[in-house]
Amino acid sequence: MLDDRSKLLMKALVEHYIADGQPVGSRTLSKASGLELSPATIRNVMSDLEELGLIASPHTSAGRIPTARGYRLFVDTMLTVQPGSYGAHSLTPDQPQKVISNAANLLSNLSQFVGVVIAPRRTSVFRHIEFMRLSERRLLVIIVSPDGDVQNRIIFTEVDYTPAQLSEASNFLNTHYLGLDMQDVRQRLQGELESLRSEIGTLMQAAVNVSSEAISETQDEVVISGERNLLSVSDFSSDMGHLRRAFELFEQKTQLMRLMDVAGQAEGVRIFIGGESQVVPFEDLSIV
Known part of the structure; x- marks a missing residue:
């Protein structure tokens, strides 16, 4: 004491x-x-x-x-933290990409260090799905996510589907499974295959599989701002090896994701000093 x-x-x-x-x-x-x-x-x-x-x-x-x-x-x-005035910073939710970028810039400007923002992970849910015939047994699957992101995937089928069949399949999926997680859709669809014509059921199964893959393939978006602020920190400016390792961390982003997973397990503000995060590459840094 x-x-x-x-x-x-x-x-x-x-x-x-x-x-x-x-x-x-x-x-x-x-x-x-x-x-x-x-x-x-x-x-x-x-x-x-x-x-x-x-x-x-x-x-x-x-x-x-x-x-x-x-x-x-x-x-x-x-440490005493004074409440800040952020009225001049407008983060409107109508443009998600701009919100993420502005948030990273705001964090960097307030701290005079590096600001990192990670977009929330997307759930494998679709808002709309549609099939388009490209050629015999070759279809384009168009998947629209709840936030308006559009993913296109090509699938090859054993059956040459007619436009009417493609419309029937997309209408069924959009009507019955809108807003459900792809895993739930897959399980429910499995139980309803008997009531569907076999070729339509097979098409919808293929569509659900490719849709789930398309959405899950989208990686978490990491936006970093203010790396140049490190140049004004004596510990970095006097040690180019230390500075290079820091830039490599921000460039690879994998370790940042690990750190965010650790931080996400706690409520409120989390401060890691040195090796407290147990993410080895950050043991020489302090992170809020």
Whole structure:
């Protein structure tokens, strides 16, 4: 348990390091904290904080920097968040792509770091399905998702369907299965095959299979904004290898998806410091 003086110095050290990016010495901390303490007294407190694992001394400097444990203490007990005013930012829902892009830009501008937004996963539900004959035993399946996205797939059939049969199949699917998940459609259709003409039932089964594949193939969309802000962070600008690895993470996006899956298991705001996310590539970063 820290006393009030140690808390004030710890808070001042973290805030100064976040703002400046350089190890903080006792003289600098004396000015930043506003406490009338001698550098010697401050050095003693810093020594105690170091023994507790809250700060550390880089090999190249006499100053101190926060450790992951120190950052966690700061976030949990010392950080005060002022409510922001976001009235100037309009995120209208009529254009999903623009909303996602604007949200990423907003996060980046507010934090002055990198903003990442992942679009919600699409469910395998269709709003409309239609068949178009391309040639003998070759059909185009047109699938419209609830958000208006259109997917086209070509299927090959053992039967040369007439336009009337294609219309009958699409009308049946649109009437009976609109808004249902493809897995539910497949199960219900299996039970109703006996009441359908065999060739029509076979066509609809093929359509449901290809529709489910088309929708599930659509990957989660990841929008990233503000990567260039990393150039102003001393830890990155002074270590090109570190900077390169960060850019590779954002480019591949796979690890970002893993991180979002972990964060999605908790309610509200989640803050990962260092290796807390257990996603190894992010163990040198803090993520909100």
